[in-house]
Amino acid sequence: MGGSPGGPIDRGQHEVEDWERLADAINAALSGKGLQTTDQHRRAIESLEEYRDLSYYERWVAATEKLLVEKGILTGDEIDERAAEIERRWGGP
């Protein structure tokens, strides 16, 4: 990434959304309990195929999910199911 060509820097700032705050908090809490480390999380982010298509916090969430599944704490299926339920409750995607 460093040294690659790049366009002008967008100085706009989006309002941090609650889910993004939650992504930060879940990470910090998992770290605090020794369930994941910064290095593991970074490695998980870097390994995302969709890296360039996701926003910063989307990468964070995807990486946290990857680690939780890797460690057998949660499964992809139960996350999928619950996420779909939540979306339905919110009024559908």
Place this chain on the structure above:
Amino acid sequence: MSGHQHEEAGKTTSPYAARIRAIEALLFEKGVLTEPEVQDSISYMETRSPSNGAKLVARAWMDEGFEELLLSDAKAAALQLGIDPEHPAEFIVVKNTTGVHNLIVCTLCSCYPRAILGRPPDWYKSFEYRSRAVREPRAVMREFGFEPPEGVEVLVHDSTADVRYMVLPMRPPGTEDMGEDELAHLVTRDSLVGVNVPS
């Protein structure tokens, strides 16, 4: 669920919003995390902001001994002002002088001294900043409206390991009569990253 109002119906939001909520709910149900633990993390992050950095700078401008401490043991300096970095990463402050201007970037992932300053701005995390800050720091600073005076070296610090950097900007001229609080107000978040300077 902790600390949030339901996402507004009809508001376009990322599919990852539901995923992190799902993860939260499942982790609570399985007893991996508790609601207070998550709420504590949220609260902690809310207390981290650029004003912490501004306080460190203003104190350093007024007190040479504190400046020395800030430059040699930044975590100890932060603790002295009641700012608890908590994070295990190293924290190093680099000083701007009449001969040198510092710029901070993390090309690998956007590392930032979050335990002091809170969340980094979106531009700091952008591919454009991460790519260009190392290769053309002067052009990047020009976009932020800043050009170092003739003869000033530009030093770029790429936070490639577990060191978090912050810039100690120079005290602007004509501020000799200002008190510490007033001085702190001059210190912008952008000047702590080094893309420009306090005016």
Place this chain on the structure above:
Amino acid sequence: MTFEPGDRVKVLLSEKPGHVRIPGYLKGKAGWIESLVGEFPNPEELAYGHSGLPVRPLYKVGFRQADLWDDYEGPAEDYLYADVYEHWLEPGEGGPT
């Protein structure tokens, strides 16, 4: 540790796969040891849940921007610093700076 402040060093060109904490743009480049940051477990191992031990030195390494980029716009005294683990460094040419 192997290096002292002032020593000339070169970043290895290795194409090691997986999580690495050396940016591509520094591989094969010559610089100098500015200072020792400390000794830490290897993050490249920690990333996979290993202990990362033994701890190894982390150095602040300086590079001339003109040596990193052919088209660098700025004076010769513009430098770039990165924090580099010892296992990514080999002795460089010439004596200490």
